[in-house]
Amino acid sequence: MKIGIIGLGYVGLVTSAVLADQGHLVVGVDVDSKRVEGLSCGRNPIYEPGLDELLAKNKDRLQFTTDYAKLSDVDVAFISVSTPTVNGEIYLEYVMSASKSLAKVLRKDSLIVMKSTVLPGTSRKVREITGREVVSNPEFLKEGSAIKDSINPDRVVIGSYTKEAGDVVESIWKFTGAPIVRTTPEEAEMIKYAANSFLAMKVSFINEIANLCERIPNCDVNKIAEGIGLDKRISPHFLKAGLGWGGSCFPKDTLAISTFARSLGTPLRTVDASIQVNNERPKRAVTLLKEIMGQLKGRKVCVLGVAFKADTDDTRESVALKVIDILKEEGAQVVAYDPKAKANVTMVSMEQCIDESEGVIIATEWNHFKGIEDKLRGKYVVDGRRLLDPSKMDLTKFRAIGLGTPSIQGE
Ligand SMILES: NC(=O)C1=CN([C@@H]2O[C@H](COP(=O)(O)OP(=O)(O)OC[C@H]3O[C@@H](n4cnc5c(N)ncnc54)[C@H](O)[C@@H]3O)[C@@H](O)[C@H]2O)C=CC1
Numbered sequence: 001m002k003i004g005i006i007g008l009g010y011v012g013l014v015t016s017a018v019l020a021d022q023g024h025l026v027v028g029v030d031v032d033s034k035r036v037e038g039l040s041c042g043r044n045p046i047y048e049p050g051l052d053e054l055l056a057k058n059k060d061r062l063q064f065t066t067d068y069a070k071l072s073d074v075d076v077a078f079i080s081v082s083t084p085t086v087n088g089e090i091y092l093e094y095v096m097s098a099s100k101s102l103a104k105v106l107r108k109d110s111l112i113v114m115k116s117t118v119l120p121g122t123s124r125k126v127r128e129i130t131g132r133e134v135v136s137n138p139e140f141l142k143e144g145s146a147i148k149d150s151i152n153p154d155r156v157v158i159g160s161y162t163k164e165a166g167d168v169v170e171s172i173w174k175f176t177g178a179p180i181v182r183t184t185p186e187e188a189e190m191i192k193y194a195a196n197s198f199l200a201m202k203v204s205f206i207n208e209i210a211n212l213c214e215r216i217p218n219c220d221v222n223k224i225a226e227g228i229g230l231d232k233r234i235s236p237h238f239l240k241a242g243l244g245w246g247g248s249c250f251p252k253d254t255l256a257i258s259t260f261a262r263s264l265g266t267p268l269r270t271v272d273a274s275i276q277v278n279n280e281r282p283k284r285a286v287t288l289l290k291e292i293m294g295q296l297k298g299r300k301v302c303v304l305g306v307a308f309k310a311d312t313d314d315t316r317e318s319v320a321l322k323v324i325d326i327l328k329e330e331g332a333q334v335v336a337y338d339p340k341a342k343a344n345v346t347m348v349s350m351e352q353c354i355d356e357s358e359g360v361i362i363a364t365e366w367n368h369f370k371g372i373e374d375k376l377r378g379k380y381v382v383d384g385r386r387l388l389d390p391s392k393m394d395l396t397k398f399r400a401i402g403l404g405t406p407s408i409q410g411e
């Protein structure tokens with residue numbers, strides 16, 4: 001098939017590479033000319049494990065352009081442009097602009113597939129604007145394992161108005177072998193928000209339990225997560241307590257669906273509570289640091305990790321950045337280290353970051369920060385992602401605390 005991909009970000013680029021690898025001819029379109037120029041010369045603008053290799057392997061089947069006219073002969077056009085929230089509401093201008101551009105160039109019988117996360121009813125609008133058949137096919141990949149998730153998803157959700165249009169999209173993803181859930185477009189759109197909200201809620205739930213555990217002697221939230229996670233009805237995933245969720249999706253999607261629900265007179269109270277719990281996490285980490293270190297004014301604090309999670313260079317809505325802001329408000333001098341991501345703060349090597357500082361907050365769950373107990377001697381440490389092994393920590397050499405455990409150790 002000849003396939004167009006509109007919007008070459010995390011989702012669009014991964015989808016382009018994966019579908020080219022399946023033998024499709026892919027035309028990727030983005031309005032960002034620098035991005036397109038780079039991609040055309042083999043420069044991948046994002047860090048995602050395995051993506052460089054997959055793009056290089058399939059370069060003969062991949063074309064990148066800013067010119068929508070190059071889509072005039074595609075069979076299917078995926079929309080994967082960003083859908084941020086602005087003032088708590090979904091901002092659909094990128095989707096609408098892409099749709100209008102597509103309406104001008106696509107064949108009448110070409111299919112539009114909505115991969116961007118959009119509120120229920122949006123695919124219907126795009127169908128009206130473009131006069132083309134539209135199928136909702138939400139994406140569930142995670143950054144850091146995006147290619148694996150795209151090739152081997154837990155399920156593929158296909159929401160279509162007509163059986164034929166849904167069948168075309170089903171034929172594209174059949175190779176994954178994943179269960180296919182056929183729905184209406186509105187149901188598919190809602191499934192995406194319900195999934196992200198549920199996962200965010202799970203993390204907020206365990207973070208509230210973590211707060212409680214900190215008040216109970218001999219009670220570590222990690223053990224609670226293990227104990228409940230083995231119940232198949234709960235599952236062990238998304239029960240890692242810590243600094244909470246950030247990233248380009250959970251924060252914006254929980255807000256967008258919450259505002260949408262309220263506008264329909266049916267507030268999502270569990271989602272609202274999850275957002276509130278999450279908003280308190282960065283402050284909690286700094287409060288814990290102050291409990292063991294005292295006032296932070298004029299003192300140097302190192303933040304390990306600025307990416308919103310491990311294995312990505314993405315810092316959108318990163319909790320680490322919020323921690324950095326609060327530390328600065330407290331008057332601390334902040335330095336940071338991240339293996340991949342950059343931030344608007346003094347970035348130094350991990351060794352320098354730790355050596356120069358009195359206090360350390362581990363803010364991202366990078367594997368790089370496992371096994372560094374020795375390097376942290378003499379420091380005040382808040383393990384915001386529970387990566388350190390307390391049994392390897394010499395209690396006479398430093399004071400440390402992990403979120404969700406009552407112990408303040410050492411002198
Ligand atoms: N990042 C992720 O892990 C996931 C994202 N999603 C959803 O997928 C969508 C895309 O997300 P990302 O890939 O993270 O976005 P992104 O921000 O990384 O990339 C979006 C791209 O779209 C381009 N763009 C904007 N308007 C355009 C237009 N009119 N025509 C052509 N290109 C245009 C931008 O220049 C940018 O390169 C969002 O709706 C997001 O919620 C869904 C699942 C996972």
Ligand SMILES: O=C(O)[C@H]1O[C@H](OP(=O)(O)OP(=O)(O)OC[C@H]2O[C@@H](n3ccc(=O)[nH]c3=O)[C@H](O)[C@@H]2O)[C@H](O)[C@@H](O)[C@@H]1O
Nearest residue numbers: 139140141142143203238239240244245246247249308309
């Ligand atoms: O719609 C999206 O964009 C995507 O959002 C998330 O994927 P992603 O944001 O890439 O990353 P996650 O692995 O879900 O992590 C999100 C945040 O939750 C935090 N988290 C995750 C799991 C956990 O147990 N504890 C926890 O604090 C992470 O540190 C991170 O800040 C979902 O997992 C994907 O299914 C979805 O497609």
